[in-house]
Amino acid sequence: MVTLAEVAQHAGVSASTVSYVLSGKRSISTTTRRRVEESIRKLGYHPNAGARALASSRSNIIALMIPLRTDMYVPVMMEIAIAVATTARTHGYDVLLLTGEEGPDAVRRVTGSGLADAMIVMDVELDDERLPLLRETDRPSVLIGLPADTTGLTCVDLDFKATGALCVEHLATLGHRDIAVIGEAPAVYERHTGFAERTLDGLRTRSRELGLRLLHRPCEGGYDAMAATLARILDERPDTTGFVVQNEAAVEPLLALLRQQGRAVPEDVSVVAVCPEQVATQASVRLTSVAVPAQEMGRHAVEQLVAKLDGRGSDEVVLLAPELTVRASSGPAPVQS
Amino acid sequence: MVTLAEVAQHAGVSASTVSYVLSGKRSISTTTRRRVEESIRKLGYHPNAGARALASSRSNIIALMIPLRTDMYVPVMMEIAIAVATTARTHGYDVLLLTGEEGPDAVRRVTGSGLADAMIVMDVELDDERLPLLRETDRPSVLIGLPADTTGLTCVDLDFKATGALCVEHLATLGHRDIAVIGEAPAVYERHTGFAERTLDGLRTRSRELGLRLLHRPCEGGYDAMAATLARILDERPDTTGFVVQNEAAVEPLLALLRQQGRAVPEDVSVVAVCPEQVATQASVRLTSVAVPAQEMGRHAVEQLVAKLDGRGSDEVVLLAPELTVRASSGPAPVQS
DNA sequence: GAAAGCTGTCGAAGCGCTTCGACAGCCTAT
DNA sequence: ATAGGCTGTCGAAGCGCTTCGACAGCTTTC
Numbered sequence: 001m002v003t004l005a006e007v008a009q010h011a012g013v014s015a016s017t018v019s020y021v022l023s024g025k026r027s028i029s030t031t032t033r034r035r036v037e038e039s040i041r042k043l044g045y046h047p048n049a050g051a052r053a054l055a056s057s058r059s060n061i062i063a064l065m066i067p068l069r070t071d072m073y074v075p076v077m078m079e080i081a082i083a084v085a086t087t088a089r090t091h092g093y094d095v096l097l098l099t100g101e102e103g104p105d106a107v108r109r110v111t112g113s114g115l116a117d118a119m120i121v122m123d124v125e126l127d128d129e130r131l132p133l134l135r136e137t138d139r140p141s142v143l144i145g146l147p148a149d150t151t152g153l154t155c156v157d158l159d160f161k162a163t164g165a166l167c168v169e170h171l172a173t174l175g176h177r178d179i180a181v182i183g184e185a186p187a188v189y190e191r192h193t194g195f196a197e198r199t200l201d202g203l204r205t206r207s208r209e210l211g212l213r214l215l216h217r218p219c220e221g222g223y224d225a226m227a228a229t230l231a232r233i234l235d236e237r238p239d240t241t242g243f244v245v246q247n248e249a250a251v252e253p254l255l256a257l258l259r260q261q262g263r264a265v266p267e268d269v270s271v272v273a274v275c276p277e278q279v280a281t282q283a284s285v286r287l288t289s290v291a292v293p294a295q296e297m298g299r300h301a302v303e304q305l306v307a308k309l310d311g312r313g314s315d316e317v318v319l320l321a322p323e324l325t326v327r328a329s330s331g332p333a334p335v336q337s
Numbered sequence: 338m339v340t341l342a343e344v345a346q347h348a349g350v351s352a353s354t355v356s357y358v359l360s361g362k363r364s365i366s367t368t369t370r371r372r373v374e375e376s377i378r379k380l381g382y383h384p385n386a387g388a389r390a391l392a393s394s395r396s397n398i399i400a401l402m403i404p405l406r407t408d409m410y411v412p413v414m415m416e417i418a419i420a421v422a423t424t425a426r427t428h429g430y431d432v433l434l435l436t437g438e439e440g441p442d443a444v445r446r447v448t449g450s451g452l453a454d455a456m457i458v459m460d461v462e463l464d465d466e467r468l469p470l471l472r473e474t475d476r477p478s479v480l481i482g483l484p485a486d487t488t489g490l491t492c493v494d495l496d497f498k499a500t501g502a503l504c505v506e507h508l509a510t511l512g513h514r515d516i517a518v519i520g521e522a523p524a525v526y527e528r529h530t531g532f533a534e535r536t537l538d539g540l541r542t543r544s545r546e547l548g549l550r551l552l553h554r555p556c557e558g559g560y561d562a563m564a565a566t567l568a569r570i571l572d573e574r575p576d577t578t579g580f581v582v583q584n585e586a587a588v589e590p591l592l593a594l595l596r597q598q599g600r601a602v603p604e605d606v607s608v609v610a611v612c613p614e615q616v617a618t619q620a621s622v623r624l625t626s627v628a629v630p631a632q633e634m635g636r637h638a639v640e641q642l643v644a645k646l647d648g649r650g651s652d653e654v655v656l657l658a659p660e661l662t663v664r665a666s667s668g669p670a671p672v673q674s
Numbered sequence: 675g676a677a678a679g680c681t682g683t684c685g686a687a688g689c690g691c692t693t694c695g696a697c698a699g700c701c702t703a704t
Numbered sequence: 705a706t707a708g709g710c711t712g713t714c715g716a717a718g719c720g721c722t723t724c725g726a727c728a729g730c731t732t733t734c
Contacts (some may be wrong), residue, residue, distance in 0.1 A: 001451070003720060010592045014684045019722060026723095029682060046449030050390025052718035054689050059387060062436065068419065075411045081418075082405065085436045094452065097401065098432040112383030114338070115431065161380045222619035249619055252589045254583035259593075282586055284593045340690060351714045356692060363693095366712060388690035391719050 003241075013038040021270075022047065022096045062093045062305060063116035065107075065130075067123035068100040073248065075276050076294045078152035080144060083298025084120060091306045096162040106190065106324070107133045117141045118305045119142060124155075128190040140308035140329065143218040146194045150317050154308070156300045161289050164202025166324050167272045172210045174241035175333035176270060179207065180233045181216040182254065184247050189218055199246055213237070217327065221249020223256070230257050241333050246274040255284050255329075266331030272324070280327065288330035289320045339382045348376040359384065375462040399430045399642060400453035401468075402444075404460035405437040410585065414459065414611055414629045417481060420635025421457060428643045448623045455642045457481060461492075461527040466572050478636040478643035483531045485655050491645070493637045495657035497532045500627045501539025504581045504609045505663050508624070509547045511668035513607060515581035516544065517570045518553040519563075519591065521584050526555055536611065538582055548583075550574070558586020560593070586599065592621050592666075603668030609661070611658050617664065623668040627659045 008015045013032060019024040021036040028036075039045075053059040064084050079224045096116050098106045100123060105129050110116045118138065121130060124145035126190055134141045135152045143155045171179055181203055183189070184196050200216060207214040219229040221236050229250075233240060245251055251273055253263065263269050265285050273280055273289040282287035300318065307313030343471045345352045349440060350369060357363040359375040363656055365373075371663055375381075390396040414499050422432045429662065433453050435443045437460060444467050447453045459478070459483035471478045472489045508516055518540055521533050537553060544551040552574050558568040566587075570577060588610055592602065600606050600623050610617055610626040615627035637655065644650030 001449075001720095004722095006722075015721080016685075016723075020683085023722080026683085027681065033683080044445075044449070045447060048720055049450040049452040050387050050394075050396060050694060051689090052722080053387025054391050054691080054719090055721040055723080057689075058388075061433075066419070068423070074415050078415050081434065082403075082436055085434050086438055089439065095434045096398075097418065097422050097432045099419055099426075101423055102426065108381075109383060112338075112381065113386040115386040132636075159442070193479060223621045252593075253619075256589075256593055256596075259597075260420070280629070282590075284560045284590060290509050338690095342690075352691080353693075353715075354713060357713085363710065363713090369712075385690055390688090390694080391721080392691040392693080395720075417694080464721090497683095 001048070002043045004045075004047070007036065007039050007043055007045050009189055010043060011036045021189055029249075048264060049271075057114060059117055060093050061096050061116045062302065063096045063098055063101060063106075063110050063119035065119065065121045065123075073292075075278065076292050077246070079294035080122065080277070080298040083295040084302055087299045087302040088203040091302065093302075093306070101117040104130050104133055105139070111137045111139050114122055118142075118309055120301045120305065124194060126194050126197070140305055142304045144301055146198065146317065146319075148194075152315060153317075154304055154313075154315045155308045155317045156297050156304065157195065157319055158292055158297070159196035159322055161205075161268045161287045162319070162323040163203035163274055164204075164244075164291060165206035166322050167274070168200075168203055168206040168210065168212060168214070170272060170324055170326075170330065171242035171244070171270060172212055174242075174270060174330060177211070177243060177333070178213045178237055178334065179215070179242040180237060180240045181214065181248050182229060182233075182245045182247060183216060183218045185220045186218040188208075193268050196246070203244060215240070219250050221247060221253075223253040224252050226253035227257055229256065241269050243269060243271045244272060244274070248279050249281055250285070251279060253274060258286075258320050265329050268334055270274060270330035270333070272330055280325070289326045290324050296320060338385070339380045340386065342384075344373065344376050344380055344382050347380060348373045381511050394451060396451060396454055398433050398453045399425050399437055399639065400433045400443075400447050402435045402437060402456065402458045402460075409577055410629075412585070412615065413629050416613070416631035417459065420632040421639055424636045428639065428666070430639075430643070441467050441470055446475050448474045450535040455479075455646055457638050457642065461531060463531050463534070471591045477642055479641050481634055481638055483656075484533065484656065485531075489652060490654075491650075491652045492654045493634050493641065494636070494656055495629055496533065496659055497535035497601040498539035498542075499613055499656070500539075500659040501536040501581075502543035503539075503627060503659050504611070505540055505543040505547065505549060505551070506580070507609060507661055507663070508579035508607060509549055509669065511607060511667060512581075513549070514670070515574055515576045516540075516552070516581060517574060517577045518551065519566060519570075519580060519582045519584060519587050520553060520555045522557045523555040529612040533583070540581060552577070556584055556587050558584060558590075560590040563587050563590035564594055567591065578606050579667075580606060580608045581611070582608060585612050585616050588612060588616060588620055588624070596621075600613055601664050606669055607667035607670070618660070620666075623664040624667045625662065625664045625665040627661050630657055633657060 004015050008018045018036050021033050050194050087093050119141045122144045123145045124147050126148040129149050131147055146155050147158045164183050217227055217229050217233055258265055263270050265271055273287045275289055277291045280287040304313055341352050341355050358370050374470045405573045423433050423639050425432050437639045456478045461484050463485040468484055480490055483492050483494045523632050525533050554566050554570055556562055587660045596604055602608055612626055614628045617624040641650055
């Protein structure tokens with residue numbers, strides 16, 4: 001391993017000079033800088049991460065806590081993770097991958113050991129047990145998601161309430177009066193994951209305002225679960241003509257079932273999905289949808305964090321505005337028979 | 338931040354004693370050990386990661402390079418990543434997430450800086466440019482995937498050649514003579530990703546041995562692409578009764594199209610998929626499939642790596658045996674008309 | 675032309691830990 | 705009783721870097 005000292009010797013300067021060339025924290029003459037940079041290149045020098053962290057008490061690592069379970073939104077999680085990793089790199093940070101498994105202990109361990117300078121927490125529950133720790137530590141953090149109480153926290157998320165409202169509005173504009181919501185698996189609601197409840201809130205509030213009838217049914221992914229759920233919905237509300245789906249794994253089964261039952265999309269029923277773009281465009285009917293802006297969320301979270309680490313930035317909640325893209329799965333409600 | 342020295346003082350012992358309690362590298366009397374442990378608990382001590390890394394030249398971090406593109410196998414990647422992270426934790430390691438973006442430079446940076454003790458590389462291409470670096474560095478590494486030349490490398494992967502053979506055998510046993518393979522996107526083959534080519538190899542070799550007719554067509558995911566590909570296949574080989582699908586995003590579209598064309602699964606045509614279990618069980622027809630053992634691959638990779646870091650273990654290629662699970666999408670070939 | 679201010683460089687301290695050698699105190703074997 | 709061997713503990717060195725204060729050699733200012 002090449003060390004700073006060796007570079008210094010090779011360039012004929014002191015170690016501190018090399019350090020300052022690297023960090024830019026003091027001015028260095030152009031000639032010296034060039035000589036040092038040349039030596040660094042020639043020797044293939046890479047600063048030792050441990051030594052750096054020890055001396056500067058900065059590890060240049062951002063911790064990312066992802067959910068352990070993979071019962072939902074896997075591609076979204078992955079996209080966020082990748083956006084976080086690439087954005088972090090552009091700011092000189094690396095990303096440490098933590099699973100939710102350890103729970104609050106992971107937070108303690110990471111902040112206590114100085115392993116990471118800051119952390120991003122995904123899959124936040126409404127009353128998450130990690131929140132008190134995040135609030136009291138001096139390490140910056142950003143949540144992707146929205147807990148019940150956001151005081152002293154920085155959050156980034158899609159505005160799911162507005163998303164729900166947007167879906168309902170779209171269907172209402174097309175003349176639909178009876179709308180069914182096919183939601184995430186029951187476990188997701190039981191866990192009080194914020195986004196699911198907020199979407200529902202938006203759906204309900206706006207429906208009421210617009211005088212629509214709304215029926216919400218959670219649904220496991222997969223064909224069989226969807227079949228049962230759909231049967232129930234059509235039994236309870238035979239006049240349903242609008243569907244809002246917030247469960248990737250239910251999208252394709254729903255379309256298949258509707259087709260099978262002779263209900264044409266969008267002529268007889270309209271479907272609006274809340275899902276990644278890829279799912280919407282690759283489905284068997286191109287779906288009118290509100291996209292989950294995974295990449296933007298990841299990027300934004302890192303940028304907030306870097307700002308905080310640089311002493312800029314402050315606690316705030318950023319809710320990204322939803323955008324509804326009209327595709328082939330929604331159209332005017334059929335004329336009342 | 339609580340330091341080792343403070344713990345030592347609190348427990349009335351020297352710093353080195355505390356260190357030895359923590360590492361277990363020298364014997365410590367039970368009474369002392371207990372006293373120290375008590376102090377650690379009381380003070381909420383966490384060893385400083387940087388200092389540790391510097392003094393021991395061990396960071397206790399494993400780097401995981403995941404592919405940047407998300408054009409295939411996202412859930413598999415995620416499952417591997419999570420398995421790696423959780424397995425690593427049970428051995429006292431954390432995981433650093435690197436995207437393929439930086440390419441070979443990431444390898445240089447990580448090994449040069451001592452950021453990670455070892456690395457796991459996913460999405461290996463047949464002639465990957467990171468391989469020379471991995472071979473010459475003294476840091477252990479494990480590839481998930483199989484390059485063309487494995488000398489001096491440790492690899493874990495599903496035996497995709499055997500997987501291909503297994504799919505063909507299953508269909509042959511059921512009496513199918515004309516088989517079509519719906520593969521990954523063309524880009525995947527152009528990139529010479531090992532698994533795709535190896536599967537194809539297995540499919541072809543075994544077909545030849547069994548006297549079957551085999552047609553391979555790459556396919557982008559999604560409904561439209563699948564429609565075009567299927568039309569082509571049935572045009573070229575109208576007698577096709579067996580399908581092997583190796584592209585998650587093509588599975589559901591294929592089933593929908595077959596249904597739409599009045600080809601019943603499994604009465605008229607059989608479908609065998611190479612995909613994660615979840616996809617197979619949640620599809621609109623429960624799919625006969627060979628599972629990609631993502632979790633096992635991740636776990637195995639970490640265990641190999643830990644063995645190497647402990648001075649045990651050696652270079653070897655481990656190909657996991659494929660297992661075909663018969664479900665509802667395959668059955669006897671229809672009687673020749 | 676002396677005081678004051680810059681600029682560019684250096685030396686040394688110290689970050690918190692691991693680990694090596696030393697050694698005190700005790701037990702066992704002769 | 706004494707040499708030798710264990711066991712448990714300590715002190716000190718050192719890992720490779722950052723950063724602070726010092727200062728030499730300039731330039732500017734009145």
